[in-house]
Amino acid sequence: MNARSPSRIRAVRRRIATTVRRWIAAHHGGDLRRLPGAVCRRIAAHYGADPLHLLALLACFALAGYAASRVVAAGIWVGFAVWFIGSAIVHDLVLYPLYALADVAVQRRPWARRRPGPHVRWRPWINYLRVPAGLSGLLLLVWFPLILRQSEETYRKAVGLDTSPYLGRWLLVTGVLFAGSALAYALRLRSAASARRGPRLRHRPERPRRE
Amino acid sequence: MFGAVLLIGLTLIAITGLLSYAAYDPRLAGNDLTPEKGVLGFYLFDWPTHPVWLYRLSQAVHVILGVTLVPVLLAKLWSVIPKLFDWPPARSPAQALERMSLLLLVGGAVFEFVTGILNIQLFYVFPFFYPAHLYGAWIFLAAFVVHVAFKLPRMVSALRSRSFRRELRTGLGDTRPEPPDPDGLVAVCPGEPTVSRRGLLGFVGGASLTLFGLSVGQTMDGPLRRTALLAPHGREYGPGPNDFQVNKTAAAKGITARDAGPGWALELVGLRRMRLSRPDLLAMPLYTYDLPIACVEGWSTRQRWTGVRLADLARLAGATPGIDEVFVESLERGGVFGHVTLSARQVADRASLLALRVNGADLSLDHGFPARIMVPNAPGVHNTKWVTRLSFRPARP
Missing domain, CATH: 3.90.420.10 (Oxidoreductase, molybdopterin-binding domain)
Incomplete structure (x- = not known):
């Protein structure tokens, strides 16, 4: 066996080249082969992605930076920055913990009575609470200035009416949502119960008639 | 899925927003008071007078679609929240830069929604609505375009990975966790599912429909206007010829009956x-x-x-x-x-x-x-x- 034969060396070289190509393809989206020059490859190796990725982001930051410079020039940058950064974190660091905690708390039901017994099986009920509570909370989140009468003065100046009806309307919608959900849960329980009873009734042999 | 809806919805909102800017004929003296707008206050065309319903439609789309998309935006933020706690924060300069653009994307999106939604309720907790909403929109759009360019293939492959129809037929009992994904968004150790995928879509879609149904009436006339229970400007004034929506009262602007009396010319x-x-x-x-x-x-x-x-x-x-x-x-x-x-x-x-x-x-x-x-x-x-x-x-x- 001649390990140094030219064909063998060529085969090894080919295998190395294929491995490198595969590695580049796997790490750089495969587009590198089409880009000319070692420069691109070097940028990509240091940067961690296709040079086009860098160009696109630079264009993005250029436009955003220009808009930000207009904010500074307009003299409103302090308030703008506070609201902008606040917006970036309000969901992830405020709303999400709130609704996640509420969900966990409700599912653990620390205040719940003990179950009547192992023979009673509850239908899954959490979504019948999540949906109306979520929708009602969402309506409050979007329309709280009206519902909680936060913009009363400017609203009255503009519209000529006050915002008093909105709290009642929100409560009405909330009530309808919870009532609808309760009704849906009741129907679900009922259909589940009749499904359990149903087949037995049908298969019960007819009682022999007494003459 | 939420990404696809937002892609279409936010594009429509961006277009109608720019149309609304054009509708003010910003080139004409005194019409656009946005300070220091530079090239962002560009002028494309004279706003047309026909069709007469164009601004009514485009601004209804801008505002009502914006309100309608709130649940979709929240669902999208909810679905990507594991990314916030990614550690280490960046493995390469590319990732660091991309995450900075995501700050602009998320901050810009929520900023635009919040300022818009508070403004239509006349809740002026920030004294700078017009320039802030305009400049914030440009910051958001810059990040939005780049994000779409990067993630469109990912979105298409994610949408193709499941049959939409089959998901609509899959109840909670048959719902299985997502297989591990390249972005690391899937939970490593998911709990028991409490809602099916169709259930989540239904929840978010239902929330959007609720917001839409309770506010779209303020863009309509006739009996449907009464359906705008939670919308700032769907109010009933009475049955008279002048009983329709007011948004600037004479009293607020210091106009008295004497100003408008026989001495007026x-x-x-x-x-x-x-x-x-x-x-x-x-x-x-x-x-x-x-x-x-x-x-x-x-x-x-x-x-x-x-x-x-x-x-x-x-x-x-x-x-x-x-x-x-x-x-x-x-x-x-x-x-x-x-x-x-x-x-x-x-x-x-x-x-x-x-x-x-x-x-x-x-x-x-x-x-x-x-x-x-x-x-x-x-x-x-x-x-x-x-x-x-x-x-x-x-x-x-």
């Missing part, structure tokens, strides 16, 4: 100067058109307006309809919309009126008595109330 300024009392105006040829008032805040209503054509007033002042624009001034005290420049095209339109009556009755004081502008397809705030002076002047080319 319209001042025309052009090659000639003259003063016309309300009886003088009523003696001119009067025209009646059904025109919508469509507010930048997303509400609208169509009413029947009667008045003098702006083109006739232009001729009286020695101006030429189609060549001259008009600077309109109101009796309003304070505020930035007490004046407006209407383009030569708007002055020349047959349906552009100095309205004196509405639905067969004299205008009420809150609707602009003694006289107000009604221009087809113009943003509501350009239909200046309590007009005191019209100054015609040649339009800049």
